Each structure stands twice: as C-alpha cells, then as structure tokens.
Amino acid sequence: xxxxxxxxxxxxxxxxxxxxxxxxxxxxxxxxxxxxxxxxxxxxxxxxxxxxxxxxxxxxxxxxxxxxxxxxxxxxxxxxxxxxxxxxxxxxxxxxxxxxxxxxxxxxxxxxxxxxxxxxxxxxxxxxxxxxxxxxxxxxxxxxxxxxxxxxxxxxxxxxxxxxxxxxxxxxxxxxxxxxxxxxxxxxxxxxxxxxxxxxxxxxxxxxxxxxxxxxxxxxxxxxxxxxxxxxxxxxxxxxxxxxxxxxxxxxxxxxxxxxxxxxxxxxxxxxxxxxxxxxxxxxxxxxxxxxxxxxxxxx
Amino acid sequence: xxxxxxxxxxxxxxxxxxxxxxxxxxxxxxxxxxxxxxxxxxxxxxxxxxxxxxxxxxxxxxxxxxxxxxxxxxxxxxxxxxxxxxxxxxxxxxxxxxxxxxxxxxxxxxxxxxxxxxxxxxxxxxxxxxxxxxxxxxxxxxxxxxxxxxxxxxxxxxxxxxxxxxxxxxxxxxxxxxxxxxxxxxxxxxxxxxxxxxxxxxxxxxxxxxxxxxxxxxxxxxxxxxxxxxxxxxxxxxxxxxxxxxxxxxxxxxxxxxxxxxxxxxxxxxxxxxxxxxxxxxxxxxxxxxxxxxxxxxxxxxxxxxxxxxxxxxxxxxxxxxxxxxxxxxxxxxxxxxxxxxxxxxxxxxxxxxxxxxxxxxxxxxxxxxxxxxxxxxxxxxxxxxxxxxxxxxxxxxxxxxxxxxxxxxxxxxxxxxxxxxxxxxxxxxxxxxxxxxxxxxxxxxxxxxxxxxxxxxxxxxxxxxxxxxxxxxxxxxxxxxxxxxxxxxxxxxxxxxxxxxxxxxxxxxxxxxxxxxxxxxxxxxxxxxxxxxxxxxxxxxxxxxxxxxxxxxxxxxxxxxxxxxxxxxxxxxxxxxxxxxxxxxxxxxxxxxxxxxxxxxxxxxxxxxxxxxxxxxxxxxxxxxxxxxxxxxxxxxxxxxxx
Numbered sequence: 001x002x003x004x005x006x007x008x009x010x011x012x013x014x015x016x017x018x019x020x021x022x023x024x025x026x027x028x029x030x031x032x033x034x035x036x037x038x039x040x041x042x043x044x045x046x047x048x049x050x051x052x053x054x055x056x057x058x059x060x061x062x063x064x065x066x067x068x069x070x071x072x073x074x075x076x077x078x079x080x081x082x083x084x085x086x087x088x089x090x091x092x093x094x095x096x097x098x099x100x101x102x103x104x105x106x107x108x109x110x111x112x113x114x115x116x117x118x119x120x121x122x123x124x125x126x127x128x129x130x131x132x133x134x135x136x137x138x139x140x141x142x143x144x145x146x147x148x149x150x151x152x153x154x155x156x157x158x159x160x161x162x163x164x165x166x167x168x169x170x171x172x173x174x175x176x177x178x179x180x181x182x183x184x185x186x187x188x189x190x191x192x193x194x195x196x197x198x199x200x201x202x203x204x205x206x207x208x209x210x211x212x213x214x215x216x217x218x219x220x221x222x223x224x225x226x227x228x229x230x231x232x233x234x235x236x237x238x239x240x241x242x243x244x245x246x247x248x249x250x251x252x253x254x255x256x257x258x259x260x261x262x263x264x265x266x267x268x269x270x271x272x273x274x275x276x277x278x279x280x281x282x283x284x285x286x287x288x289x290x291x292x293x294x295x296x297x298x299x300x
Numbered sequence: 301x302x303x304x305x306x307x308x309x310x311x312x313x314x315x316x317x318x319x320x321x322x323x324x325x326x327x328x329x330x331x332x333x334x335x336x337x338x339x340x341x342x343x344x345x346x347x348x349x350x351x352x353x354x355x356x357x358x359x360x361x362x363x364x365x366x367x368x369x370x371x372x373x374x375x376x377x378x379x380x381x382x383x384x385x386x387x388x389x390x391x392x393x394x395x396x397x398x399x400x401x402x403x404x405x406x407x408x409x410x411x412x413x414x415x416x417x418x419x420x421x422x423x424x425x426x427x428x429x430x431x432x433x434x435x436x437x438x439x440x441x442x443x444x445x446x447x448x449x450x451x452x453x454x455x456x457x458x459x460x461x462x463x464x465x466x467x468x469x470x471x472x473x474x475x476x477x478x479x480x481x482x483x484x485x486x487x488x489x490x491x492x493x494x495x496x497x498x499x500x501x502x503x504x505x506x507x508x509x510x511x512x513x514x515x516x517x518x519x520x521x522x523x524x525x526x527x528x529x530x531x532x533x534x535x536x537x538x539x540x541x542x543x544x545x546x547x548x549x550x551x552x553x554x555x556x557x558x559x560x561x562x563x564x565x566x567x568x569x570x571x572x573x574x575x576x577x578x579x580x581x582x583x584x585x586x587x588x589x590x591x592x593x594x595x596x597x598x599x600x601x602x603x604x605x606x607x608x609x610x611x612x613x614x615x616x617x618x619x620x621x622x623x624x625x626x627x628x629x630x631x632x633x634x635x636x637x638x639x640x641x642x643x644x645x646x647x648x649x650x651x652x653x654x655x656x657x658x659x660x661x662x663x664x665x666x667x668x669x670x671x672x673x674x675x676x677x678x679x680x681x682x683x684x685x686x687x688x689x690x691x692x693x694x695x696x697x698x699x700x701x702x703x704x705x706x707x708x709x710x711x712x713x714x715x716x717x718x719x720x721x722x723x724x725x726x727x728x729x730x731x732x733x734x735x736x737x738x739x740x741x742x743x744x745x746x747x748x749x750x751x752x753x754x755x756x757x758x759x760x761x762x763x764x765x766x767x768x769x770x771x772x773x774x775x776x777x778x779x780x781x782x783x784x785x786x787x788x789x790x791x792x793x794x795x796x797x798x799x800x801x802x803x804x805x806x807x808x809x810x811x812x813x814x815x816x817x818x819x820x821x822x823x824x825x826x827x828x829x830x831x832x833x834x835x836x837x838x839x840x841x842x843x844x845x846x847x848x849x850x851x852x853x854x855x856x857x858x859x860x861x862x863x864x865x866x867x868x869x870x871x872x873x874x875x876x877x878x879x880x881x882x883x884x885x886x887x888x889x890x891x892x893x894x895x896x897x898x899x900x901x902x903x904x905x906x907x908x909x910x911x912x913x914x915x916x917x918x919x920x921x922x923x924x925x926x927x928x929x930x931x932x933x934x935x936x937x938x939x940x941x942x943x944x
Contacts, residue, residue: 001544001545001548001549001609002548002577002607002609003331003544004331004332004544004609004611004612005328005329005330005331005332006330006331006332006408006412006413007328008611008612009332009611010332011613012572012611012612012613013613015572015613016557016572016613019557019558019570019571019613020557020667022558023557023558023626023667046601047600047601047602048570048613049560049570050599050600050601050615051560051562051566051568051599052560052561052562053562134404134405134406135405135406141403141404141405142401142402142403142404160401161733161734162402162427162428162430162431162650162734162737163431163734164430164431164434164435164723164725164734164737165434165435165719165720165723166435166572166720167664167665167666167723167724167725169664169725169727169732169734171662171727171732172732173732184404185404185406185415187406187408187413189327189408190413193324193327193328196324197328263320263321263324264320266320266324267316267317267320267323270316270320270323271316271317
C-alpha cells in the first residue's frame with residue numbers, strides 16, 4: 001500500500017478543484033497576487049493541466065503600490081508557466097491618484113475591491129480562482145470552496161450552497177460568477193512545507209535581508225521606492241527584516257528577523273506568537289467583523 | 301487558569317529550535333484525518349475545538365489578546381477564556397452566541413494534520429451536519445455528562461452512520477461538572493451502547509473529557525480520572541486507522557474530469573482516482589461504453605509514475621484511441637462498475653423549497669451531470685425516533701427513501717461501497733441551488749437491459765430522408781392566449797412548404813395519452829414530461845413537432861429542453877396578458893375558475909411562470925394570429941433551419 005501524506009492529499013484535492021472549474025466554467029481566470037499562496041496556486045495549476053499549460057489567464061488586479069520585487073517575479077512566473085498575464089488598474093483610482101498614504105481605506109476599496117469587480121466584468125470571467133485559506137481568518141472558515149457571487153459581486157453568507165463530498169455545484173445564471181478557493185484546506189505551515197518540497201520560487205521579501213525601514217503607527221514599513229513620503233524627523237533605518245504576507249508596501253508591516261533561508265523562516269513561524277495577518281492594516285477595520293464586511297462588499 | 305496548562309503541548313518546540321530540518325522531515329510525512337464534532341447546543345463543542353486549537357498552539361498572541369477581551373465582553377465563562385468565541389465565526393452568530401453553519405478548522409500534532417468540520421447541533425440544521433460529515437473519516441459525538449444520551453445524540457449518531465462514518469468517538473464532556481464520576485461515565489456508555497446497536501453502529505470509542513478544563517484531551521488518564529484506562533482524545537485521533545488501505549484494495553475507478561489535448565499527439569484523461577491502484581500495462585474498461593484498452597502511462601508534472609493510488613489526481617493515457625470523455629469512468633477491465641438509470645436512494649433535502657416529485661433536477665454524481673426525477677418518497681425517516689413515516693414530499697432537513705430516475709444511464713456504485721460513486725447532489729434547474737444530497741442504495745433497473753445504442757436507422761437517417769432538420773416548437777402561454785390557433789397556422793404553413801410536421805395539442809393529448817392525469821401540480825408536471833418524451837421520439841423520427849400546452853412551470857419546460865438535442869428546442873412564448881385572455885375566454889373556463897367550479901386554473905389560483913429567455917416571443921395584443929404565424933415561420937427558416 002502507498003501511504004499519502006497530508007501534502008499529497010491537499011495537492012490532489014486542489015488539482016481536482018481546478019479541473020472541475022475548467023470542465024464546468026465558460027471563462028475561468030486565476031487571480032494572481034504574487035504572494036506565497038499565489039505561487040503555490042500557480043504551481044498546482046501547472047500540475048493539474050500538465051503537459052498543457054493551464055487553460056486560463058492570470059489576472060493581477062494591481063494597485064501600482066506593490067513591492068518592486070513582486071512585479072519582477074509576477075512577469076517572470078507568468079512567462080515560465082506559458083500563461084497570459086492580464087494586469088488591471090482601476091482607471092478611476094489611477095486618475096484620482098489614490099494612494100495608501102493619503103486615502104486610507106479608500107485605497108483598498110478603489111484599487112482592489114472595485115478594481116477586481118471591474119476587471120471581472122471587463123473580461124466577463126465567470127469563475128475566478130483565489131488563494132485564500134480558511135485558516136487565515138474567522139469568516140473565511142465558513143466560506144465554501146466554490147463561493148457564489150451575484151451579478152453585482154455580492155456574497156451572501158446566509159445563502160451559501162451546501163458542499164458535500166467532492167461534488168462542487170458550478171451552475172450559475174448569466175452574469176453571476178463563482179470565486180473558487182483551491183487552497184481552502186491548506187494552513188500557513190502546509191504552504192511553507194509545500195514551497196520547500198516543490199522548490200517553488202517566491203518573492204525574496206519573505207526572507208530576511210537588510211532593508212531600509214521606517215517605523216510608523218506600530219508597523220515596520222519598508223521604504224521600497226522614492227514615492228514613500230517621509231514625515232518630519234523620519235529617516236529610513238536599515239534593519240534586517242522580512243515579511244510574512246505581501247500586499248501594498250506602504251500597508252504591509254515587516255518583522256525584524258534574521259531568518260534568511262526557508263527552513264529558518266518556517267522555524268521562526270513555528271516559534272512565533274503572532275498570527276499571519278497581524279501585519280495587515282485591513283483586518284482591523286469594523287471591529288471583529290472587518291473581513292466579513294469586506295467580503296460582502298465584493299473583496300476577495 | 302486550569303490544570304491543562306501543565307500538560308505538554310503537541311508541538312515539540314525544542315526540536316524546532318534546535319534542528320528545524322529534522323522537524324520538517326518529520327512533518328513532511330504526516331497523515332491527514334478529517335473529522336466532525338457534533339453535539340447539542342450546550343455540549344461544549346466550540347469549546348472543545350477552541351481547546352484543540354489552543355493546545356496545538358494554533359492560536360497566536362494577538363488572537364489570544366482579542367479572545368481575552370471578547371471573553372470578558374460577551375463570553376459565557378465569566379472571567380475565564382471562552383474558547384467557543386474562537387470558532388464562532390460570522391458576525392450575526394457571534395451576537396446570538398450560536399454557530400449556524402459548517403466551519404472548518406485546522407490543527408496538527410506530531411503525527412497528523414487534522415481538518416475539523418464544526419457542525420451545529422440545532423434540530424433545523426441536519427443539512428449542515430450531513431454536509432460536514434460527508435468528507436469526514438471520524439465523528440466525535442459530544443454528550444454532556446450531566447444530561448447523558450439525548451434525542452440529539454441519537455440523531456447525530458444516526459446521521460454520522462447514515463453518511464458512512466465508520467469511526468465514532470463518544471466524548472462524554474463536562475466530566476468536571478459531575479466530579480469526574482466513573483459511575484456517571486459508565487452509565488452513559490452503557491446507555492449509548494444499547495442505543496447504537498439498534499441503528500447498526502457496531503463499535504465506538506468512549507472517552508471521558510473536559511473541554512473546558514482539558515482532561516483527557518492530550519494525555520490520559522488525567523489526574524482526575526485515574527479509573528480511565530483508554531487513550532486521550534488526541535491519542536485516539538492520531539492513531540485511528542484511516543481508510544486509505546481499504547480504498548486502495550478495491551477495484552480501480554477513476555471518473556474522468558477533463559480530457560487533456562494540448563496537441564494532436566497527446567490525449568490524456570485527467571481525474572482523481574476514487575478507488576484501487578493503477579499501473580502502466582493494466583487492462584481497463586471505459587464505462588458506460590464498455591470499450592477496453594490498456595494504460596499506456598501515468599503522466600504527472602513530476603514525470604511518469606509506475607503506480608498511482610486512490611486519492612491521487614493524475615492524468616492517464618491509453619494504448620488505444622477509444623472514446624472517453626468527462627463523465628466516463630476508467631475502471632479495472634475485469635471488475636467494472638455498472639451503469640443504470642433507475643435507483644433507490646436515501647435523499648436528504650436541503651432547501652426551503654420542498655422536493656417536487658416528478659420535477660427534473662440536475663443530478664451530479666462524480667463527474668456526471670444528468671437530469672433526474674425523484675418519485676414520491678416510499679417513506680420519510682423520523683430522525684428522532686427512526687420510525688418510517690408516510691410522506692408525499694420532503695421538506696428542509698427531511699430524509700427519505702425515494703426512487704430516482706435519470707434521463708440516461710449513469711455509472712455508479714452503492715454508497716456503502718463507494719462515497720465517490722454512490723453519493724450525489726441534486727441541483728434546482730432554475731435557481732441553481734444545491735437542494736438535496738442522495739446516497740444510492742441499489743439500482744432498480746440495470747441499463748444493459750435497455751438497448752439504446754446502435755439503432756439500425758439513426759435519427760440522422762430519419763431526418764435526411766425527409767430532407768429537414770427536426771425541431772420542437774414549444775408554444776407556451778395562458779389558457780386562451782392563442783397558442784393552439786397560432787400553432788395550427790404555423791403547421792399549415794410548414795406543411796404547405798413541404799415540411800414533415802406534427803402538432804401535439806393540450807386538449808387532444810388529455811383525451812388519450814394523458815387521460816389519467818388531473819390538474820394538480822404533480823399531474824401537470826407528469827403531463828408535460830410525457831408530452832416531452834413523445835416530442836423527443838418524434839424528433840428522433842425526423843419530424844418538426846409543434847406543441848401547444850399552457851406548460852406553466854419553467855422547470856418543466858427546461859426539463860423538456862434538456863431532453864432534446866441542443867438547438868432543436870424552440871420556446872415560443874405567446875404573450876397575452878391575463879386580462880386579455882380572460883376577456884376572450886373562448887372556452888368559458890375563466891368564468892368557471894372565477895366562480896370556483898374549476899380548481900388549479902393557471903392565472904387564477906395556480907401560477908404561470910413566464911419564460912425568461914424564449915427563442916421567440918409574440919405579443920398578441922399587437923400582432924394578429926396570421927402575422928404571428930408568418931413571423932414564426934420566417935424566423936424559423938431564417939435562424940434555426942435555414943437549410944430547409
């Protein structure tokens with residue numbers, strides 16, 4: 001008898017989910033945010049459809065404020081996978097010069113939430129893969145793997161389809177769409193172990209290095225380019241830092257760390273005492289129900 | 301704090317700190333166990349799960365800080381940490397203090413990763429428990445030591461057993477509140493054993509615990525239960541044998557999900573192996589066609605494999621070019637599964653809208669999606685008393701045994717042999733909601749007795765001889781809308797143009813073929829189903845069929861549409877407002893209906909569901925019957941059968 005490990009079973013489940021979507025949806029797309037979860041999702045897509053390239057494009061809903069290392073890896077990874085890369089910028093956010101320094105919550109709302117809706121509408125995608133995991137956040141724990149959205153992209157947590165066995169109901173009316181989360185049952189540790197086992201390339205920012213930083217509002221921010229407005233009295237300090245999650249650089253808190261290799265990163269993660277999303281400003285809005293509210297509004 | 305804090309945690313921090321590589325090696329090879337916890341509202345389910353997460357250090361300092369603050373604000377444990385708050389996710393539920401859906405939680409020990417489905421214990425949520433149980437290998441049935449075996453305990457056990465969970469743990473919780481009494485524990489176990497036998501549960505593992513205090517969760521026996529000589533809950537979860545070996549020992553079945561054709565030289569069949577093992581050179585049979593071949597290779601991203609086993613997602617190539625597509629099952633050549641189109645199944649209803657016997661639903665089983673109808677239940681099971689009750693339908697959370705008929709044979713195995721090929725979902729064709737789950741008990745009629753294949757004269761041959769493309773022109777509209785009048789005119793025109801046609805009219809069919817049917821909802825559905833079947837046979841004979849029926853329900857019109865090859869079903873909505881039809885009242889029926897002499901009359905006391913996207917819509921308030929007929933014929937010849 002051959003014994004399947006937990007990673008084998010998670011991989012098989014994710015591949016099964018992706019193939020179901022390709023078999024049943026008319027126009028699927030994979031949301032690609034360049035983070036470690038996206039990297040794993042893309043790798044699984046390559047496995048699911050080998051020897052063909054994954055039969056859908058990658059979509060990056062960009063804010064123009066990601067780390068430079070992320071843009072570099074994004075273009076490289078898409079090319080290596082033989083997939084089309086679609087990059088979308090919300091024209092309104094672009095025109096109004098929306099940025100995380102001056103606009104706070106509006107930045108996420110316009111660039112990401114609205115940008116995503118616009119992009120899905122523009123290309124008429126009826127199924128979109130996302131790399132969210134159920135262990136990330138409480139309201140995610142109850143989300144389905146196939147999560148149904150109305151024509152206006154709204155999520156109704158009270159009206160979710162029951163999901164039994166490995167049977168996914170991908171039926172939908174015209175205009176409606178489905179968000180699909182093939183990594184639902186993975187944990188942060190699973191992701192890291194899989195990255196190591198499979199040798200998946202990730203953005204170097206996950207590993208510690210000397211980087212210019214500023215401490216602000218309790219977050220340790222990296223000064224990634226010249227657009228970072230320094231407040232009076234602020235001077236970038238070089239610290240050995242790394243990131244547990246990656247988003248827009250002015251919104252993503254780094255941690256001081258010397259973990260420069262993958263095993264060291266995992267070691268640090270296992271011994272650490274704060275959760276992964278702790279560095280994200282977004283979850284703290286609207287009390288304990290921040291993410292749930294955002295999801296109802298159409299955030300991924 | 302409580303005494304659990306002195307117990308060792310699952311994770312060996314020393315190894316992580318000293319030799320991370322060794323630790324990671326250890327963890328690469330962990331197994332995976334999925335389980336559910338079920339209990340009544342106050343059995344402490346969420347507290348137990350919170351405790352498991354806490355003890356496995358899946359809770360971080362920032363979450364703990366939030367938890368402590370929440371515990372003081374809305375917690376039910378006074379100043380102590382309320383673990384339940386960790387797992388009660390959605391905003392509305394947090395306020396009500398109850399969980400209302402299925403939530404999945406994750407934790408890991410040295411030996412295994414665990415996925416926990418947290419399912420609510422309320423009576424009205426059978427649906428959620430069945431959903432959570434469908435992917436679980438094991439169920440933890442929680443009992444409050446102060447209350448013993450309750451009606452809910454019996455119900456949860458029945459559902460877990462029904463859904464095929466072979467490992468049951470009877471966790472007698474809140475032992476701290478009964479002074480850790482062995483007598484209490486023994487009595488509850490004896491009660492449960494007596495009950496379990498009556499519903500066919502042969503074996504279970506009883507463990508006395510306190511989710512709140514931590515007794516017998518990670519280590520056993522706890523200082524408070526020296527009399528207990530079994531494993532702790534975690535020890536049991538870590539060591540219980542999962543069904544991997546059994547699944548691999550069965551015959552090969554791989555439902556084909558997707559055919560991979562990147563170029564003309566490669567044709568691979570992608571799917572997840574449901575049971576058995578497969579090696580290159582193995583003889584296989586594609587079901588339902590029955591064609592045989594041998595496995596040429598097992599293709600993966602990491603190179604070709606010498607062997608693949610149940611649970612893996614792979615791509616198979618075959619030595620011969622045989623027909624095989626999504627929905628087919630690649631199986632061991634000498635032990636293939638059967639195909640059938642009529643089954644007896646246990647159905648769990650999951651929708652507020654009741655089951656409508658005779659209505660067409662999508663049925664999805666493995667990778668097959670077909671149209672299915674469910675007959676009136678043979679009986680409904682009372683989940684509290686397990687009595688069989690007479691039932692005409694099934695409502696939300698109803699469980700019944702029903703006959704299911706599919707519009708074409710599907711490959712299956714009985715559910716007790718295979719979850720993958722025996723479990724199905726039912727989907728409403730209009731709302732696309734998942735409305736039911738089914739477990740196949742056995743087939744009633746094997747497909748091999750019905751010979752559909754290889755008719756000597758095919759439908760194409762029939763149509764070719766008549767020099768036309770068959771079609772069904774489905775006229776729908778209120779009584780008195782003008783359906784029959786217009787359909788008659790259309791048929792005359794087509795006939796004059798040399799087409800072979802036939803008109804099925806509502807009144808005429810009810811005098812013969814359907815004279816046993818009345819006007820109840822169920823009879824109306826059956827009426828339309830029969831007309832659809834007749835129309836289908838006539839298109840097989842190459843005819844252009846015109847039907848004029850009120851056919852008030854969208855679902856039935858869609859059912860017929862599904863029976864007819866794509867592009868051959870043309871829905872024509874004769875749109876006449878109720879006031880206009882009632883004013884015309886050609887047959888005097890509206891008058892009778894208004895006066896109560898006629899029951900279930902469409903438009904009066906029975907609904908008419910207008911088509912949302914008919915191929916043709918005729919507004920009779922602005923179009924005469926003659927013009928309408930001409931329009932239809934023109935569009936028909938222009939769009940659907942231009943070669944006529």
